[in-house]
Amino acid sequence: MGMEYIIEMLNITKSFPGIIANDAITLQLRKGEIHALLGENGAGKSTLMSVLFGLYQPENGVITKAGKEVSINNPNDANNLGIGMVHQHFKLIQNFTVLQNIILGVETTKNGFLKMDEARTKVMALSDQYGLKVDPDTLIEDITVGMQQRVEILKMLYRDNEILIFDEPTAVLTPQEIEELMKIMKELAGEGKSILFITHKLNEIKSTADRCTVLRKGKYIGTVDVQTTSKETMSEMMVGRKIQFTIDKNPSIPNASHFEVRSLTVSSKRSAKKAVNNVSFTVKKGEILCIAGIDGNGQSELVYALTGLGPIESGQIFLNGKEITKMSVRDRNVLGMSHIPEDRHKDGLILDYTLAENLILKKYFTPEFQDHGFIKFNATHTYADRLITEFDIRSSQGSKTMARSMSGGNQQKAILAREINNDPEILIAVQPTRGLDVGAIEYIHKQLVEQRNSGKAVLLVSLELDEVMNVSDRILVLFEGEIVADLMPAETTVQELGLYMAGSKRKEVVL
Amino acid sequence: MKTFRKILLGEEFNRATASIIAILIGLLVGFLVLLISNSAEALAGFKIILSGGFSTGAKGMGQVLYFATPLILTGLSVGFAFKTGLFNIGTPGQFIIGAFAAVYIGVTCTFLPAPLHWIAALLAATIAGGLWALIPGILKAYLNVHEVISSIMMNYIGMYLANYLTKSTIYDIRKAQSLNVADSAVLPKGGLDYIFYNDLGGVKDLSTVNSGIWIAIVVAILIYFIINKTTFGYELKACGFNQNASNYAGINAKRSIVLSMVIAGMLAGLGGGLLYLSGASGRHLKVVDMLAVEGFNGIPVALLGLSNPIGIIFSAFIIAYITQGGNYLQTLNFAPEVIDIIIACIIYFSAFALYFRKLLPFLIKKGRGDRQ
Numbered sequence: 001m002g003m004e005y006i007i008e009m010l011n012i013t014k015s016f017p018g019i020i021a022n023d024a025i026t027l028q029l030r031k032g033e034i035h036a037l038l039g040e041n042g043a044g045k046s047t048l049m050s051v052l053f054g055l056y057q058p059e060n061g062v063i064t065k066a067g068k069e070v071s072i073n074n075p076n077d078a079n080n081l082g083i084g085m086v087h088q089h090f091k092l093i094q095n096f097t098v099l100q101n102i103i104l105g106v107e108t109t110k111n112g113f114l115k116m117d118e119a120r121t122k123v124m125a126l127s128d129q130y131g132l133k134v135d136p137d138t139l140i141e142d143i144t145v146g147m148q149q150r151v152e153i154l155k156m157l158y159r160d161n162e163i164l165i166f167d168e169p170t171a172v173l174t175p176q177e178i179e180e181l182m183k184i185m186k187e188l189a190g191e192g193k194s195i196l197f198i199t200h201k202l203n204e205i206k207s208t209a210d211r212c213t214v215l216r217k218g219k220y221i222g223t224v225d226v227q228t229t230s231k232e233t234m235s236e237m238m239v240g241r242k243i244q245f246t247i248d249k250n251p252s253i254p255n256a257s258h259f260e261v262r263s264l265t266v267s268s269k270r271s272a273k274k275a276v277n278n279v280s281f282t283v284k285k286g287e288i289l290c291i292a293g294i295d296g297n298g299q300s301e302l303v304y305a306l307t308g309l310g311p312i313e314s315g316q317i318f319l320n321g322k323e324i325t326k327m328s329v330r331d332r333n334v335l336g337m338s339h340i341p342e343d344r345h346k347d348g349l350i351l352d353y354t355l356a357e358n359l360i361l362k363k364y365f366t367p368e369f370q371d372h373g374f375i376k377f378n379a380t381h382t383y384a385d386r387l388i389t390e391f392d393i394r395s396s397q398g399s400k401t402m403a404r405s406m407s408g409g410n411q412q413k414a415i416l417a418r419e420i421n422n423d424p425e426i427l428i429a430v431q432p433t434r435g436l437d438v439g440a441i442e443y444i445h446k447q448l449v450e451q452r453n454s455g456k457a458v459l460l461v462s463l464e465l466d467e468v469m470n471v472s473d474r475i476l477v478l479f480e481g482e483i484v485a486d487l488m489p490a491e492t493t494v495q496e497l498g499l500y501m502a503g504s505k506r507k508e509v510v511l
Numbered sequence: 512m513k514t515f516r517k518i519l520l521g522e523e524f525n526r527a528t529a530s531i532i533a534i535l536i537g538l539l540v541g542f543l544v545l546l547i548s549n550s551a552e553a554l555a556g557f558k559i560i561l562s563g564g565f566s567t568g569a570k571g572m573g574q575v576l577y578f579a580t581p582l583i584l585t586g587l588s589v590g591f592a593f594k595t596g597l598f599n600i601g602t603p604g605q606f607i608i609g610a611f612a613a614v615y616i617g618v619t620c621t622f623l624p625a626p627l628h629w630i631a632a633l634l635a636a637t638i639a640g641g642l643w644a645l646i647p648g649i650l651k652a653y654l655n656v657h658e659v660i661s662s663i664m665m666n667y668i669g670m671y672l673a674n675y676l677t678k679s680t681i682y683d684i685r686k687a688q689s690l691n692v693a694d695s696a697v698l699p700k701g702g703l704d705y706i707f708y709n710d711l712g713g714v715k716d717l718s719t720v721n722s723g724i725w726i727a728i729v730v731a732i733l734i735y736f737i738i739n740k741t742t743f744g745y746e747l748k749a750c751g752f753n754q755n756a757s758n759y760a761g762i763n764a765k766r767s768i769v770l771s772m773v774i775a776g777m778l779a780g781l782g783g784g785l786l787y788l789s790g791a792s793g794r795h796l797k798v799v800d801m802l803a804v805e806g807f808n809g810i811p812v813a814l815l816g817l818s819n820p821i822g823i824i825f826s827a828f829i830i831a832y833i834t835q836g837g838n839y840l841q842t843l844n845f846a847p848e849v850i851d852i853i854i855a856c857i858i859y860f861s862a863f864a865l866y867f868r869k870l871l872p873f874l875i876k877k878g879r880g881d882r883q
Contacts, residue, residue: 309758330761339759347759352752357745361760370742377740 084156290472336425573707573718584782585809596751601662603806604669609780617692640780648772
């Protein structure tokens, strides 16, 4: 019976202080299948995979390979058993070439000297066989994220791994790259590799996976056949309640112009081309304006310029009729600019501060939280507790939890809570749902719409087409630093939007 | 049993225990060096190290406190910088420049009355140390020059400059050291002369210790409050942890880096002042081509105290105590170099405290797992 499975994880239990991350979880992987592992952030997916990869030792439960019990004490054991993993954050050496990264740790040598030719032949053969196009002599720092991922996949194949774990592989990819990856995964499965695919994106599961195991809050919920199970059922299994995929919202009633950008130009660090070129737009009160576009078309530079974090070359920015072009970040914040940043670890949080300390990050200097330069800790914790309840931020030790130990979704909720509680005049949200599960996405979208309903101006920068179409009242498409389209979501289609984003269509924008 | 384990796994206990274990291991290594260099007298030597300042009675303990004073300050300097994400290896330079400034004021500005004179000298030491760290701070914040490189450079410039200035302004050629500071510039005893002396037939043989130790402790407590309780400390720590997020929050990260460095330098400079304003029996500036040991020893003091200002007070005491004990080894047949090696072994092995801090909960848990 057990023989049909290549890997079985039976009754795996693993706990951390204050939390049972995996509570008697069973996962059975068939040979040659793509098996999705679905769950919200903090459901225990990553812990379970870390157990399989030898990074954690479970307190209970057994792992078998092809029916035989095995013990996996470290990633080397996993590798010897043919288990490979593409981590969410790639493990590549930036200033090594693609080839050097692939062979790292399993170099072929002769008398202590590297023999790169053999390795190169094998890598190129694999690259051809699976359509994983890479340039072996380029440095990692010079290639796209999508290509870096292909390097990670090649690393696994080079080590002759048969069981491939993909930890949220699509979180960092563009729609085109996602499609490419799905194709590659199917090909790999077709060649007899067994794939474990960690995700919380139901569309991807529906289009790629054969079976799906669902976890919720560290518990095993069930394993289903993807073909015969609807998206709604799977999401209900994952979240424990029904999820709305579209957002209820009334038509926007835009008010007076509120946030205005005039002829903004930002020079690029890398090339002579402008990162943002002569961009003008206004966001009205009670409106969600969305900046759509493929990653790397000037969104980051635009946001940095608007928020005062980056330099601008020329142009003006107005909030409520007041020019803020030259204001400091602090002054902009105080004047009513809130910013949910693109990268919550780099910009949004101080990971070694507690949740409470992070929640007052933009308010610690106000009389509410300081007295003669001393932080009012009681007020801080009361405030944090209020936000924790209000925004349902979950963590193991409440307001005293280190931000680092929180799950991605809850970190994002914390940022959202902080920014919304600043009572913004303009809320700039950059990819606010990146890497989050459906439950959290739904929640954040609702909050954005609520802000807009209460008359705030919201500027949403997003790469997700669904989000762009669902949430926004008006869409501007950014391509190579310029606005190439000004659209209403009701009057456009995803396909059309895609064409604008790819730069193959362009509309004269009258502002 | 359960509560016992809870205490064992507790953060505070873990911190203190790790440091204590580290010191014990340092001592063990020191003992091994004793054995290797002179096995016949190793045990006797080890006893002398362990009895530390007590070997010479109350005066000896006073000396321990006297040498702990600058260590508290340089330890705070390094620890404060650590907390704000900087590695201040420039303490020897800041320390010696502070010391020179204090002694210079102490020798020359004799027109000042007693409390004002030593206060002015300490202020000068603090400012000089701060200025010495300002340069690496600015280089780090605005030109992204790593503070370790520039601080090391400043160490040598500071040492040679202090030597040159001492020789050309306040030098006592007969004794080959700086002149005695005026009595009005010597730190008051602060009541310590009633405790730390040896009775030599009715004559008090006083220890050099003075109110400098009180000042050091007060400054440590002050730094504790600044780091943990104020918005200023909140900003500096935020920049240390994550400069991007600090900019995002509207904190001026560049300014914070410069301020952190300057405060660290001020602490080290003050340490120099406190050690050298101690009268005829105390320390004098010597023109030698050697970086100040008190400066570098701030690093193990900070590590051993896990950068916590209160922990640093204790770790400075311990290191001064062991150093003092080591100095008494000369009564036995140990080469002076070996004594230095032994002291260095104990101090630097102790600095592995951080490592043990990580290892400890792991070992306790593992032990529990084996019993089940």
